[in-house]
Amino acid sequence: MKLGNLIIAGVVTGSIYATFAVCVAVWYRVSNILNLAVGDFAMVGALCVDNLYRVRGLPLWAAIVTTLLVVAVFAWLYDIIVLRLAVDGRGRAEGIVLTFFFTFALSFFIDGVAKMAFGSDVHAAPALWNGASIAMADLHVARAGILVLACAVLIGGLFWVYIRFTLGGKALEASGENALGARIVGIDTRRYRRWIFVGTAVIAAVFGIVESPITGYTYLSGATISLTGFLAAAYGGFRKPGRALLAGLFIGVLEALLGGYVSAEYGTTVMYAILAALVLAWPRGLGFESAVSG
Amino acid sequence: MSKLGRRRAAADGLSGATDEGGSAAREEAARKRAVGERGLVSSHAGDTALKVANLSVAYGNVTAVHDASFTVADGAACAITGPNGNGKSSILMGITGMVRRKGTVEVFGAAAPNGDVRWMARHGLTLVPERRQLYPDLSAWDNVILGCYTWTRSIATARNSAPFGRAIELFPELKPHLRQVAGTLSGGQQQMVAIARGLAANPKILAVDEPCLGLAEAVAQRVYEALAGIHADGTTLIIVEEAPKRALTLCSQRVEVRNGVTA
Structure with a gap:
């Protein structure tokens, strides 16, 4: 049952990519900025909890709460200081500078601070649900994996309910569809930009905390997760969260299968090659055109 | 201001408002109308719904509107007319804050901050707007109910409210299409959705920019019937129209914009 186990592992990683891809896509719709720092927030979540719990001796719950608060406050400050100056000011940044530059810089900044604070060794937050992996027939699921899936389903479900059944959620969609039309009915698109960014950072940190017992994190782990989430969002044209979700799951499973059947060492490289080939083969079908034309 | 702007501004022939005998009955209806369910506007300052003084709008070095001044009485219907490219829409954009302006704008006596569309919507x-600015991937129903966002955050309150009820009933022919994605509606249907969304915002003043642009005659008639109905209920109307003929069947007041900048 190697195949089954690989698919399960792939779905677990894929659900993280999917969640991050949805976060990237939703925020891009509202702000026209691609969040390249989403994985770094996950890394901070894992390493900060580890540091507070293991090194500084805080109780686990206090370490988690403190970490999430730090991440939320940092994201909020970043928005009101950097993004407000860069995007809302009179000398408004536009085009590719706006789309990539600020979050790219943020990613490097977070990595640098994390290296100073947590060192460069592999660490992980303590497992929240201890015990051997759960076995059904020949299939094995790590307990942390179940928690990751549960988080993904819970967060995705709450978001779906918010979009579908609340006026605030519809207003969020409206600001993504037509910023001008949104302002006409009094929707504050800047407030959505701020709170989705903060929410994304916290969600990423939660996933980092829950997932890190499986893989372990260094201060550089964030960039890889960001890249994969970013790619999944790209397959959804950056503006279609539903497609981004499917793409995230697909990439997760592909990664696991390549790692299992092709090469554990070069699996990721082969995966990126396949993804690049897919983009070359069907740029329109995969939604890249809508990403380019905005 | 640039030389070009100055020259054009000098030639600018924005005439003052001329009230051609406003309907007393309409104004009475407007007075009787409740100040607003939201209570956001504390009181009507006299009978003036909108007061525009020395409004100028420029895009870079090009002046589109220069020193426009006029007032619109509460419950009146005002047409802003003039040839294409003379700054009619720019006046409306300046008033609502979609573009930055010089000069002052007062809504029921309250001075409007510059460049703040949301303030306008809430007051x-x-x-x-021109080209409707709908949310193309949302359903027509979603588009209309989002008008309620100006005064509530609760979808249940919005759904059961009088303004939303009025907006949904405004165009009975839209009813079979309410679940349809707005981007796939015909131009006329989209215009109906845009007006319904405006009405769901429970406006005291509804400003409509070129409501019949690109519409078939029969549809344009329907749009005007609906606007007449909204006006009869006491809402102050401002209509921007290139062709004054149709607008003046409804509007008793006319602001003529001439020799503006063709930019």
């Missing part, structure tokens, strides 16, 4: 002036 009772709702814009139905």
